[in-house]
Amino acid sequence: MVELIYQLFPYAIAYTIPLLITSLGGLFSERSGVINIGLEGLMLMGMFVGAYAISTVETANPGTVIWIGLLAAAFFGAIYAVLHAFACITLNANQVISGIAINMIASAVTVYLARILTGSGNVQIIRGLSRQTIPVLSEIPVLGRLLFTQSYATTWLVLLIIAFATFLLYKTRFGLRLRACGEHPHAADSAGVNVYLMRYMAVMISGACAGLGGAIFIVTLSGEFNGTAAGLGFLALAALIFGQWKPWGILGAAFFFGTASTVANVSQAIPTLAQIPGIYLKTFPYVVTLIALVLSSKSSQAPKAIGEPYDKGKR
Amino acid sequence: MSLFAVMLGLLAGAGLMAVTGNNPVEGFLYLFRGGTMNIERIGNTLATATPLIFAGLSVAFAFKTGLFNIGGAGQMLIGGLCATAIGLTFDWPKPILLTVIIIASLIGGGLWAALPGLLKAKYNVHEVVATIMMNWIAYWAIYYIIPQHFKGPFLETESMRIPAAASLKVPWLTSLFSGSYINLGFFLALIFIIIIAFILERTTLGFELKAVGYNRDAAEAAGISVNRNIIFSMAIAGALAGLGGATFYVGFANNMQIGVLPVQGFDGIAVALLGANAPWGVFAAAVFFGLLHTGKGFMSAMTAIPPEISDTIIATIIYFAATSVLIERNWDKLLKLDFRKLFARLTGKKLETNTGGEQ
Numbered sequence: 001m002v003e004l005i006y007q008l009f010p011y012a013i014a015y016t017i018p019l020l021i022t023s024l025g026g027l028f029s030e031r032s033g034v035i036n037i038g039l040e041g042l043m044l045m046g047m048f049v050g051a052y053a054i055s056t057v058e059t060a061n062p063g064t065v066i067w068i069g070l071l072a073a074a075f076f077g078a079i080y081a082v083l084h085a086f087a088c089i090t091l092n093a094n095q096v097i098s099g100i101a102i103n104m105i106a107s108a109v110t111v112y113l114a115r116i117l118t119g120s121g122n123v124q125i126i127r128g129l130s131r132q133t134i135p136v137l138s139e140i141p142v143l144g145r146l147l148f149t150q151s152y153a154t155t156w157l158v159l160l161i162i163a164f165a166t167f168l169l170y171k172t173r174f175g176l177r178l179r180a181c182g183e184h185p186h187a188a189d190s191a192g193v194n195v196y197l198m199r200y201m202a203v204m205i206s207g208a209c210a211g212l213g214g215a216i217f218i219v220t221l222s223g224e225f226n227g228t229a230a231g232l233g234f235l236a237l238a239a240l241i242f243g244q245w246k247p248w249g250i251l252g253a254a255f256f257f258g259t260a261s262t263v264a265n266v267s268q269a270i271p272t273l274a275q276i277p278g279i280y281l282k283t284f285p286y287v288v289t290l291i292a293l294v295l296s297s298k299s300s301q302a303p304k305a306i307g308e309p310y311d312k313g314k315r
Numbered sequence: 316m317s318l319f320a321v322m323l324g325l326l327a328g329a330g331l332m333a334v335t336g337n338n339p340v341e342g343f344l345y346l347f348r349g350g351t352m353n354i355e356r357i358g359n360t361l362a363t364a365t366p367l368i369f370a371g372l373s374v375a376f377a378f379k380t381g382l383f384n385i386g387g388a389g390q391m392l393i394g395g396l397c398a399t400a401i402g403l404t405f406d407w408p409k410p411i412l413l414t415v416i417i418i419a420s421l422i423g424g425g426l427w428a429a430l431p432g433l434l435k436a437k438y439n440v441h442e443v444v445a446t447i448m449m450n451w452i453a454y455w456a457i458y459y460i461i462p463q464h465f466k467g468p469f470l471e472t473e474s475m476r477i478p479a480a481a482s483l484k485v486p487w488l489t490s491l492f493s494g495s496y497i498n499l500g501f502f503l504a505l506i507f508i509i510i511i512a513f514i515l516e517r518t519t520l521g522f523e524l525k526a527v528g529y530n531r532d533a534a535e536a537a538g539i540s541v542n543r544n545i546i547f548s549m550a551i552a553g554a555l556a557g558l559g560g561a562t563f564y565v566g567f568a569n570n571m572q573i574g575v576l577p578v579q580g581f582d583g584i585a586v587a588l589l590g591a592n593a594p595w596g597v598f599a600a601a602v603f604f605g606l607l608h609t610g611k612g613f614m615s616a617m618t619a620i621p622p623e624i625s626d627t628i629i630a631t632i633i634y635f636a637a638t639s640v641l642i643e644r645n646w647d648k649l650l651k652l653d654f655r656k657l658f659a660r661l662t663g664k665k666l667e668t669n670t671g672g673e674q
C-alpha cells in the first residue's frame with residue numbers, strides 16, 4: 001500500500017499541476033467579477049501554441065526550448081483571453097455564452113491551424129520535460145521520496161506562482177482592488193479604481209495561467225496536441241468552485257481531483273483498484289463537485305458581483 | 316438582428332481563410348454548394364440540422380424560464396444511450412420499437428436535466444456549473460457502458476450497428492433523397508417545433524414559464540411556483556435534447572461512439588441565440604448550420620481549406636451573438652447601440668463614453 005502511494009504520488013502531482021495553474025487563472029478572472037467558462041479553450045490554445053513552438057525549434061535548440069514553449073503558451077493565452085475580456089467587459093456580453101464561444105473558437109481554430117501547419121490535426125513534440133531528483137531534499141525521510149524525487153521543474157514553478165499569487169491577492173493594493181471589483185465594483189469605482197482595466201488585467205492573467213497549464217500538460221504528460229483538452233479546463237473550473245475561490249482551497253481541490261483522476265487512469269494496472277468499475281472512478285470528481293455545490297449552497301464564497309457586466313451609469 | 320452576428324462570423328471565416336493563404340470566395344462557394352448542389356446533399360443538410368433543431372429548441376426553451384442549459388451534450392448522450400440500448404436489445408416491429416425509443420430518449424434526457432433543475436430549485440446550485448458536471452458524468456458513463464454492454468464487433472470504441480428496425484432511417488425517404496442520411500427525425504423535429512410553440516404561446520405552463528423568466532419575484536408574488544417551473548423547464552429542455560440524441564445516434568448515425576461529447580449540444584446554444592429563442596427561428600438557424608456542416612467536407616475535398624473552418628464560423632457567430640444577446644428583450648434600443656458602438660469604433664473613440672448614454 002505504501003509502495004503504491006509512492007508510485008502514484010508523482011503522477012498525481014503531475015496531473016494536479018496543470019489543473020492547479022489553470023484553476024488559479026480562473027480565480028483571478030472570477031475574483032475580478034468575470035465568469036470564465038472558457039478555461040478549457042484557453043488551455044487548449046496553450047496546448048497548441050506550446051506544442052507548436054516546441055516542435056518547430058526543437059531540433060535546433062533542444063535544451064531551453066521547453067521553457068520557450070511554456071512562455072509562448074502563456075503569452076498567447078493572455079492574448080486570446082482578450083477576446084473574452086472584450087466581450088464581457090467592453091461589450092457587456094453574457095459571460096457564460098462568451099466563455100462557451102471561447103472554448104468553441106479555440107477547438108476549431110487550433111485544429112484548423114494544426115492542419116494547415118502540419119498536414120494532420122496533431123502536433124507532436126519529440127522530448128518532453130524530464131523528471132528530476134533534487135539532491136539534498138530528496139534524502140528527507142518519507143517527504144523526500146514523495147515530493148522531491150522524480151519531480152518536474154514546472155511543479156515548483158507553479159507552486160511558486162501560487163505562493164506569489166496569494167501574496168498578490170491578499171497583501172498588495174493591486175489584489176485588494178482586484179477583489180473589490182468582484183465584490184462591489186461601484187464601491188471600487190468610487191474609490192478611484194478603474195474597474196474595466198482591473199478586469200481586463202485579471203482576465204488576461206487567467207488566459208496566461210490557463211495557457212501555461214495547457215502547455216505544462218503537453219510537456220509533462222501527453223507530449224502531443226490532438227485538438228482536445230479532454231475536460232481538464234472544466235475540471236479546473238470545478239476545482240475553483242470546490243476550492244471556494246481561494247488559493248489554498250484550489251490547491252487542495254486540484255490535488256484532490258488530480259489524485260482522483262490519476263487513480264482512475266491507472267486503476268486497470270493495480271489489482272486493488274481494478275475491482276472498482278472505471279465509471280465510478282472517472283465520474284467521481286464531477287459527482288463530488290455537485291455534492292460540494294449542494295453542501296456549500298448556503299455559505300458560498302463566490303464573488304458577489306460575478307457575472308454582472310459593470311455599468312458605470314447604473315447604481 | 317442576428318444577421319449581424321452571421322455576417323461577422325462569415326467575415327471572420329473569410330479572414331482566417333485569407334491569412335492561411337486560401338481564397339475565401341472559392342471556399343464559400345464550395346462550402347455552400349457542398350450543402351445544396353443536389354437532392355442528396357440537401358437531404359444531408361436537413362439530416363444534419365435535425366439534432367441541431369432539438370438542441371436549439373432545448374436551449375431556447377430553458378432560456379424562456381431564464382435558465383441556461385449548457386448540458387445539451389450530456390442530455391443528448393443519455394437520450395442516445397436509451398435509444399441505442401433499446402434498439403439493440405429488443406426485436407419488435409419497427410413502429411413499436413421506434414415509439415418506445417422516442418419515448419425512452421425523451422424520458423432519459425428529461426430526467427438527466429431534471430436533476431440540475433432540482434439542484435437549482437432546492438439548493439440554488441447554478442445550472443450552468445451543474446449541467447457542465449452532468450455533461451462529463453454522461454461522457455464517462457457512455458465511455459464505460461457502451462464497450463461493456465453494447466460493444467461493436469470490431470472496435471472497442473463504438474457500439475454495435477443499430478438494426479434497420481430501430482433506425483429512424485426509412486427506405487422511402489432515403490430513396491426520395493437519392494441515398495441521403497435524412498430520416499424520420501426531421502419530421503419529429505417539425506412536430507416538436509409546433510408542440511413547443513404551442514406550449515409557449517397557448518398554455519398556462521408556457522405562460523408561467525415565461526413569467527418566471529421575465530421576473531422571478533413578480534411570478535412568485537402572482538402565486539406561480541417558481542421552483543416547480545424551474546424543474547419543469549429543465550426537464551422539458553432535457554427531453555428535447557434527449558430526443559435530439561435519438562435522432563443523432565439512431566437516425567443520422569448508425570452506432571454510438573465513445574469518447575465524444577456531441578458538438579450539437581454546444582452548437583444548440585448558437586442555434587437558439589441565432590433563432591432569437593423562437594421555435595421557427597431555431598429551425599432556420601439549425602438549417603443554416605446544417606448547411607455549413609454538410610458543405611465543409613465538399614469544400615475541403617475541393618480546396619486546401621481544412622473543414623474546421625465551418626466550426627470556426629459557428630463559434631464566431633456565437634461570440635458575436637453573445638455580444639448582442641440582450642437583443643431578445645428589446646432589440647430596438649440595441650440595434651441603435653450596435654450602430655453607435657460601430658461608429659465609435661470606426662472613429663476610434665473609446666467605448667466607455669457610450670455606456671452612460673445607454674440608460
